Amino acid sequence: MDRALRRKITNSVFIGLCGGATLVALAFLVMILWTLLSKGVGGIDLKIFTMTQPAPGSPGGLLNGIIGSIMMCGLGMIIAVVLGILAGTWLAEYGGKTTYGQIVRFFNDVLLSAPSILVGLFVYWLMVAHIIGHFSGYAGAVALALLALPIVTRTTEDMLTLQPNTLREAGMALGAGRGFVIRSIIWKAAGAGLFTGGLLGFARISGETAPLLFTSLGNQFVNLNMSKPMGSLPATIFQFALSAYDDWQRLAWVGALLIAVAVLAVNIIGRMIARETHRP
Amino acid sequence: MNDVATPIVSRDPEAPIMVRPNGDLVLEARQLDFFYGKNQSLYGVDLPIERNKITALIGPSGCGKSTLLRTLNKIYDLYPGQNATGRILLDGKDLLTDRASMSRLKERDGDVALEPANLDTSALRARIGMVFQKPTPFPMSIYDNVAFGVRLYFKKSKAEMDQIVERSLRRAALWEEVKDKLNTSGLGLSGGQQQRLCVARGIAVEPEVLLLDEPASALDPVSTAKLEETLMELREDFSIVIVTHNLQQAARISDYTGFMFLGRMIEFRPTAELFERPQSTRTRDYVTGRFG
Numbered sequence: 321m322d323r324a325l326r327r328k329i330t331n332s333v334f335i336g337l338c339g340g341a342t343l344v345a346l347a348f349l350v351m352i353l354w355t356l357l358s359k360g361v362g363g364i365d366l367k368i369f370t371m372t373q374p375a376p377g378s379p380g381g382l383l384n385g386i387i388g389s390i391m392m393c394g395l396g397m398i399i400a401v402v403l404g405i406l407a408g409t410w411l412a413e414y415g416g417k418t419t420y421g422q423i424v425r426f427f428n429d430v431l432l433s434a435p436s437i438l439v440g441l442f443v444y445w446l447m448v449a450h451i452i453g454h455f456s457g458y459a460g461a462v463a464l465a466l467l468a469l470p471i472v473t474r475t476t477e478d479m480l481t482l483q484p485n486t487l488r489e490a491g492m493a494l495g496a497g498r499g500f501v502i503r504s505i506i507w508k509a510a511g512a513g514l515f516t517g518g519l520l521g522f523a524r525i526s527g528e529t530a531p532l533l534f535t536s537l538g539n540q541f542v543n544l545n546m547s548k549p550m551g552s553l554p555a556t557i558f559q560f561a562l563s564a565y566d567d568w569q570r571l572a573w574v575g576a577l578l579i580a581v582a583v584l585a586v587n588i589i590g591r592m593i594a595r596e597t598h599r600p
Numbered sequence: 601m602n603d604v605a606t607p608i609v610s611r612d613p614e615a616p617i618m619v620r621p622n623g624d625l626v627l628e629a630r631q632l633d634f635f636y637g638k639n640q641s642l643y644g645v646d647l648p649i650e651r652n653k654i655t656a657l658i659g660p661s662g663c664g665k666s667t668l669l670r671t672l673n674k675i676y677d678l679y680p681g682q683n684a685t686g687r688i689l690l691d692g693k694d695l696l697t698d699r700a701s702m703s704r705l706k707e708r709d710g711d712v713a714l715e716p717a718n719l720d721t722s723a724l725r726a727r728i729g730m731v732f733q734k735p736t737p738f739p740m741s742i743y744d745n746v747a748f749g750v751r752l753y754f755k756k757s758k759a760e761m762d763q764i765v766e767r768s769l770r771r772a773a774l775w776e777e778v779k780d781k782l783n784t785s786g787l788g789l790s791g792g793q794q795q796r797l798c799v800a801r802g803i804a805v806e807p808e809v810l811l812l813d814e815p816a817s818a819l820d821p822v823s824t825a826k827l828e829e830t831l832m833e834l835r836e837d838f839s840i841v842i843v844t845h846n847l848q849q850a851a852r853i854s855d856y857t858g859f860m861f862l863g864r865m866i867e868f869r870p871t872a873e874l875f876e877r878p879q880s881t882r883t884r885d886y887v888t889g890r891f892g
Contacts, residue, residue: 484734484736486732486733486734486736487736487738488678489675489678489730489732489736490730490732490736490738490798491738491748492675492678492722492725493673493675493725493728493729493730493802494725494726494729494748494749494752494801494802494805495722495723495724495725495726495749495752495753495805496722496748496749496752497722498678500752504738504748505738505739508738508739508740509738509739511739
């Protein structure tokens with residue numbers, strides 16, 4: 321067998337394997353989405369968005385969970401993005417090479433893969449048991465923030481490190497201070513990347529159930545006061561999916577579909593905004 | 601070459617051959633040593649920069665010419681472990697020791713610059729502009745790129761700023777190409793245009809000295825010619841120091857040329873003399889292409 325033929329065969333086999341693996345991964349994704357759609361779409365109606373969770377057998381929706389999820393994810397993301405971008409910026413631009421910086425980075429990476437139930441327990445101990453004294457939406461938001469924070473921090477550091485040093489030097493050569501260069505040039509140059517970090521963080525926390533179970537507890541009524549226990553979609557799904565009632569199980573599927581659609585929508589919108597603002 | 605008297609050749613083979621300019625010096629390095637951590641990369645370098653002239657620095661890679669340039673506006677300050685000793689005189693004041701001298705920005709158009717108390721080094725950098733090897737447009741509009749440095753130190757009305765932006769772009773020979781798209785991103789320009797944008801950005805703050813670190817090495821011949829033309833015109837208003845690997849470029853545009861080797865200034869003379877009658881054998885070997 322001559323060399324050219326051998327290379328051709330090797331090439332085809334390798335591409336075949338890659339394609340096969342991709343297909344397997346995609347197949348599972350499609351199956352998940354298909355299950356979600358087929359079981360969830362049928363249950364969607366106006367009641368889902370206007371009524372709170374029902375007793376078994378009576379009509380109802382997911383409004384308490386939807387509002388709770390939006391508020392806790394929203395506050396959690398605000399905390400995570402503000403702290404994460406500042407921490408990532410410090411790691412990339414100031415103290416990343418110091419011993420303290422390396423310790424911070426190490427523990428951030430540990431947090432990155434920390435089991436979410438552990439984070440929930442910690443926040444339970446910190447906020448529910450000590451600071452506030454009872455279950456609340458704030459505790460839920462803090463638990464979610466702690467999960468998104470390491471992702472935002474890590475992505476921010478990576479994206480800022482990617483920016484060429486000459487860009488920093490050029491800013492400073494014009495007489496700008498270091499902090500000003502970072503805020504007005506480097507953050508701007510890394511904008512799309514920072515945005516992606518936020519999206520990844522949001523995707524991570526939007527479906528988290530474990531940390532919410534013993535922080536925000538759950539609430540079957542609509543509650544806009546974050547210092548009180550709050551409902552959330554994942555907690556409702558958890559409760560309903562395990563139940564024996566058909567109508568509860570249907571609602572659980574709808575809730576799962578809503579989370580999937582929300583993550584997808586936020587991703588698509590985010591990418592469109594990033595592309596719009598970063599067109600050369 | 602028996603037609604040249606050589607009074608400047610020292611008996612010490614290590615001593616640099618220096619012909620100091622007769623004119624007014626805007627910037628001068630004296631006995632400058634530079635350290636990257638423990639590694640010394642400049643050894644007692646002297647560099648006189650005459651006002652309104654172009655001074656070129658040539659030499660093989662790693663000879664310290666870029667380091668010398670980066671020392672002149674203290675950009676090395678950003679990196680811990682890098683350090684310079686010696687003297688750098690700007691208008692007679694030592695930049696390395698006399699912090700008070702740095703905060704005084706030039707008066708311009710009648711108004712006095714803001715003098716931020718703790719931004720001495722930053723204010724110094726505004727007096728000594730720098731253009732880098734690779735174009736470094738900021739991720740913002742062409743207009744904002746040029747206005748960036750001005751906004752840092754001067755409060756200008758919209759109309760005044762418009763004028764400054766236009767004048768700077770004209771002097772950098774870029775105005776005609778971008779006047780209709782000032783609000784589009786600077787990243788959308790070609791490499792040569794980006795480099796001239798960086799020149800415009802640098803001169804918008806009216807620095808006294810403009811440092812250029814191999815500004816044409818990433819450009820094609822046409823863009824290079826345009827940039828050189830721009831520099832020749834800018835000489836009327838600014839004093840220019842250019843590091844270049846391109847000997848023809850140094851010969852074409854500069855008034856003085858310094859040849860550096862292994863962190864030392866070997867020979868510093870008017871450009872024509874240095875290229876036509878190099879005194880040091882090292883210089884001769886380099887400019888005739890025998891090494892480097």
